[in-house]
Each structure stands twice: as structure tokens, then as C-alpha cells.
Amino acid sequence: QGNRDLVLRYELTFKLAKAFAQNKNISLPFKRYEIGKVFRDGPVKKARLREFTQCDIDTIGIKSAYADAEFMAITFDVFSKLGIEVFVKVNNRKLLFGIFKESGVEKEKFVSVALSLDKLDKIGKEGVKKELEQKIEKEQMEKIFSIIEESEKLNNNEEKLEYFKKVLNNEIAKEGIKELEEFFYYVKIFQNKEKWEIALSPFLARGLGYYTGLIWEVYTKNFSSALAAGGRWDNLIQKYLDSKIEYPATGMSFGLDAIFAILPKEQEESKIVYIIPLQKEQVKKAIEVASILRKRNIFCDIAFDKKITKALEYANKKKIKYCIIIGKEEEKKGVVKLKNMQDGSERFLEISQLENSFV
């Protein structure tokens, strides 16, 4: 997971930086999304490439946490449309680095320590501590854990931020706290009356070296992988271009594999309305009905050249909810028979009534 995310975001960054190099006078802010297949090394690290679908959104050119908060609006909007209830864990790299600094860790080790902390879910607290002992003093490590664990006893984001303000007395921590406060300020506005669950999670580190400020991961209950994740990456484009201009940026990736894994398993095909002409003579009427439904964006298909028993068998196999049956009698009367496949009920409808019969 971490590795995939890494490849994914680096590829993106390369592409974006290239786009900026080629289009110097691109207007800022620049907002973009991309969905497409890319290749990456497989999880078993074999030499072969493996295809997966990448889905990214980025905003470039806005320094304010306003941009980060807008990503929360995107996040909750997208997952609400998918029918998945999610919660977001946020942290800020500067807050995290401030905690490291407060614990006496040297600046050069900040990113490396963060990458170890990021493994908490995978290798557990003891695993992380073991790894950190190779990198920093045991005392420093214990201090980091004690500061963060103390904060986790608090009830809400405001209390946590107040606590950090009290215990952290270095510039980078203060900057991180200020950014988080601005973030929550804009989140409140974007959120308006909606219910968003966003929790400050100071152990959250994200596996990428280039994040500079806010970072977040999106989860749903009873599923361990993050469904989406993102963060602020303010320095990368500037570094890549070796430019004097700043390119503040925020971006996120959706983990389509994880999302598809938890989406309701209902088959696409169960949504179609299956139109069954009893004889070849009714195919014409069936096509007319299909054209009407398709104009209304109602998925449908025709049981072309299928006996009624075979057609109903197919409909049952595909868990299709509605069949429209058209025989000689129906055609003569200018009606169709609508069969509800779930309760077996049937009723006759005029074609004009059909459009509104499918929920």
C-alpha cells in the first residue's frame, strides 16, 4: 500500500512539474484531476509491471489551508455519493516535526523518524520503537510517544491543539498548529450543516518524504486500509524547477482498489430493465421501448432471440429487478407487462407510464 502510494504520487509529481516547466505562464491556482491506468512494480517486487488505476486531485498555487479544507469537501462529497460513511484522520508534518524537535531529535532525522512512525498500523508500537531505537536516543523516542499519547486522551481537536500549544515551544510546532487552526476554521465553513468526522491524529505520518504540512487519510469502519489520502507538498515543484517562485500545493489520491473492495456488491447488470419480446414480431416494439428508456438514462437490454423461459432464467441469474414482457396481446392493446422479479408481481402499463416506474 505504502509503496503503491509512493510510486503513484511521485509519478504524478513528475508529470505536474513537467507540465509547469512546459507551461511557464499557467494561471494559478491550477486545479486538476486525473483518472487513468498506470503501471507500477507489483507488490511482490517482481520485475514485471502491473497495471492499476490511479485517481488524483491536486490544487497548485494556494498557500492557505482554505485549499486543504476544500479537499475535505471533495472527500465527504465523493464518499457520500458512493454511499460509504468515512472519517478522516489529519495531522500536520510541522506539528509532528515540532514534537520531534521538542523531544531533542536532530532536524536531519525528522523525515526518517516520521517514516518509522507511519508503520504503526503495520508493525505495532513495539515494532516502531524497535526501529526508532536504531535512529534516535531512547529518551527522545520515549518523549515523542509520551507527548503524543498524552494528547490522545483529549476529547476533541480544539483541546488537542490547546494542549500542543502548551507543551511545544518551538517555531515549527507553532507553525503547524497555526496551519491546523486555519484548516479547521475553513473546514467549519465548508462543512456548514453537514456531519463530517475529522480527527487530529498526531501519530499519522504518511509514508512520503515530500509532504510539508497537512496530511490526511480517509477510513471507513471495519476496513483497515485507507480509502484515500493526501497532503500538502509545498516544495516539490519549486525544487524540481529550481525556481524562485513558490508553488504551494495540496493533493490527494483515491485508492480505487480499496474503494471497490468495500462498495456494495450489487452487480451492474441487476440494474438493467430487461425487455422480453415473446415473438420475433415484437422485437420492433421492444426496440421502441428500449429507445424510450435509454433516452431517460434507464439502463435496459432486450432479450433478443431468447425464449421466455431462457430470458427469465437469465434475468434471475443476473438478479435483474424488472422485466418488461411484450407479447402479441400486449402489442395489440398498446401496453407492456411489467414484471417485478423480486415479488413476482405483474401489471400492465402503457408505454408512456413506463419512464416513471423504475426507482
Place this chain on the structure above:
Amino acid sequence: QGNRDLVLRYELTFKLAKAFAQNKNISLPFKRYEIGKVFRDGPVKKARLREFTQCDIDTIGIKSAYADAEFMAITFDVFSKLGIEVFVKVNNRKLLFGIFKESGVEKEKFVSVALSLDKLDKIGKEGVKKELEQKIEKEQMEKIFSIIEESEKLNNNEEKLEYFKKVLNNEIAKEGIKELEEFFYYVKIFQNKEKWEIALSPFLARGLGYYTGLIWEVYTKNFSSALAAGGRWDNLIQKYLDSKIEYPATGMSFGLDAIFAILPKEQEESKIVYIIPLQKEQVKKAIEVASILRKRNIFCDIAFDKKITKALEYANKKKIKYCIIIGKEEEKKGVVKLKNMQDGSERFLEISQLENSFV
């Protein structure tokens, strides 16, 4: 173009055949579409791979021309939604092979002769004739051209089919004509009252060896490349699986590069509504307005942290049609100023009136 199409359709076929090999009990008919990035050799035939977006639709398991006619419904529906007026050239490989047979060409040479004919647009009639002289007798070649050119003097598809019925007296030609008649029969039903331009074009050959029956290409006026193309490929899956079961199939590809090349050049960004808060205090109101518009699927963005002059400059550069300006006065009165960027007119609206102000 030909080469791209070749790679594209072969890759697809491989994938589909594999899908069938792995899912023996897949229900027929099986209808699928796929849009995604794939790699192909570049047009300069360098060793490097080049990415392009592939867009395919296939129906597997329907032998009747009903399935082919349904592709015409898809074609005209898609391009009408894109605002591109198209016409379709159709032919049938069996008709074409029947013409070859009638001209005395040996069966083994049918596909090869068809591939030469397919180059008509690229290398012209003389070029094709030169190429064909290497493959078949000059007399045979002249006969092919005379049969087809005679048909092209006729006014409509019915007359052409009647003509071919008269001059072609072999089984394969008869089969092709029968398939074309069935195709036009179903086209008429699908077409209903819409205006579709579909012309039987006996020179049309398509650059692929595996087409077995109907073939078609989609064009628009004043643009030489096909925007989409397809055909029936009844034998391939069966051959691939070495199966006794028939897998009749029809499929088409959309040429996204060609389609994007002729789509109206209007930039995506010109469609957004640009919300300009005059001071930082109005950002909150701007976000509220944005949330309302976005819920209505109206694209919008906020000129965050931009002076009004810069914001209007940006809007002009992006050819944005509407700006919503919110200042202290507007906020107090609970209204916004809607500025039409094309005629410069401004009017004040209540937020509830906004949703319906953008066409």
C-alpha cells in the same frame, strides 16, 4: 491510424478471449465497454511505447444484425451528445469477398486484396491498383473496380443491394447481401424518427484481417480521419479458445484523438462560475455560494485571496462567462452581484435565485 487500430483491436480481442477462457459460464450475450490508457508503438515506429486512450464497445453472443444495428444507435447517440454531426460508411466483408470471387480471385487472396483496397484513401486508386497487380491478375482487378464503381452510381442502399443481387452469383456474396438487408431492417427500427446517414460503401475494407461480416467507419464532414470504426468478428474467440461453441461478436472503437481534435475548442474552465469575495470577510459567504452551486452540479471556483482586478483578469483570460461578486454591501443585504463577462452587465440576485441563472 491503421496500425493503431490494429494494435488496439488485437489487444482487446486477446483480453476478451482470455476473459472467456477464464469464465466459461459467462452469460451470453455479453456486452462490455472499456475506456483506458494503453500503450502502443509510436507512429514513427521507434522502439519506445506511447500511451493513448482506448475506448471500445463489444457485444458477444448475438449472431443477428440486430446487434450491429444497435451499434448504430450507440454511434448516433454518442456523437449527437458530443454535438458532432456524423455519417457512417458500411460494407460487409462477405459482400466484398463475393465481389472478389465473382472477379475470379482465389479465396486465399481475399483478405490480402481487402487490405490493399483499404488503402484507397491513403494511396489513391492508382496506388491500390499498382499494389493489387502484384497480388492478382490485372483482369481480376479491373473487374473488381468495375463492379464496385458501377454500384457507386446508384442513389441509395436499396438500389445498390438490388444491383449486387443481380451481378453477384455466388454464395458468399448472397450471404453478405442478406446480412446487409437484415442490418438495414433493424437500423430502420432503431432509427425510428431520427435522421441517420448510413451509406453502403463497397470500397470500404477496414485494415483488419479478422473481420467477418459487417464493417463500418464513422466520419464527419471536412475531416479525413474516421472518428470511430467497427465490425463483426465472429470467428476470433472461437479460434482462440479452440472451442466448438460459436462466439459471434460485433465491436467498435472510438478514435478519441480524432474526436478531441474536432470537438469545439471551448475550454473547460470557461464553463465555471467564478466567485469573487471582495474582502477576506466574504470568503465564508463565497464558500456557501460555491457549496450551493456545486450541489446543483454547476462548476464553480472561488477567487481566494485575489484582488478584484486580478480576479477579473483571470476570468477574462479563462473566458469565464459569469462572475459572482460578493462585497460588504452585498453580504449585508443578503445578495450577490452577478456579472455577465460577455456583455459586462451586472445585476443583484438573492442566493436562492442563483441556481437557475446559468444556462
